[in-house]
Amino acid sequence: DQQVKQNSPSLSVQEGRISILNCDYTNSMFDYFLWYKKYPAEGPTFLISISSIKDKNEDGRFTVFLNKSAKHLSLHIVPSQPGDSAVYFCAASANNNDMRFGAGTRLTVKP
Amino acid sequence: DTGVSQDPRHKITKRGQNVTFRCDPISEHNRLYWYRQTLGQGPEFLTYFQNEAQLEKSRLLSDRFSAERPKGSFSTLEIQRTEQGDSAMYLCASRRGGDNEQFFGPGTRLTVL
Secondary structure, three states: OOOOEOOOOOEEEEOOOOEEEEEEEEEOOEEEEEOOOOOOOOOOEEEEEEEEEOOOHHEEEEEEEEOOOOEEEEEEEEEOOOOEEEEEEEEEEOOOOEEEEEEOEEEEOOO | OOOEEOOEEEEEEEEOOOOEEEEEOOOOOOEEEEEEEEEOOOOOEEEEEEEEEEEOOOOOOOOOOOEOOOOOOOOOOOOOOOOOHHHEEEEEEEEEOOOOOEEEEEOOOEOOO
């Protein structure tokens, strides 16, 4: 059951520009959302999260936006850097239980 | 703290053999999770422990799979009579009970020939 969907398998942006990664979910019980970043041959690394009581959370170059009515969240990276090139996973959980992950979006930031 | 560690990092086995993977979580984390990830997909939940108790198992976890966390610290995941479809990356993650963020290990890549 695909409760968390990342419909763009890949995204390519120029260094210095904004990267926007999107994620949609179907389960209205999800109350916490996370973004993970994954480099090849490594496990996912936690990047940023947001609770359902908020609509925005910012941490340096990374901002996550949550639109509960649309069941949509997005991750903005600005300015994008070549080192940001990785696979980004969106994840969601309900009541502090196990997480459901999207299929990931491969971001390539070109110098 | 060195983070979550997993051993081995890679395992190649022949179909029908048994394999066992180990995960050492971050020391103060009482919750431990196992995931499986195949190419082009995100991690899929398999099972999780709170301390030594296994609290939830996914339907993905067939009867050939068993996981243990005997003392509430490290955990093992065993796959019996491996099949080619078991080839995947097996990820372990841990977290504190009150937190939402899970911290992942580097994974064990299993190849079943």
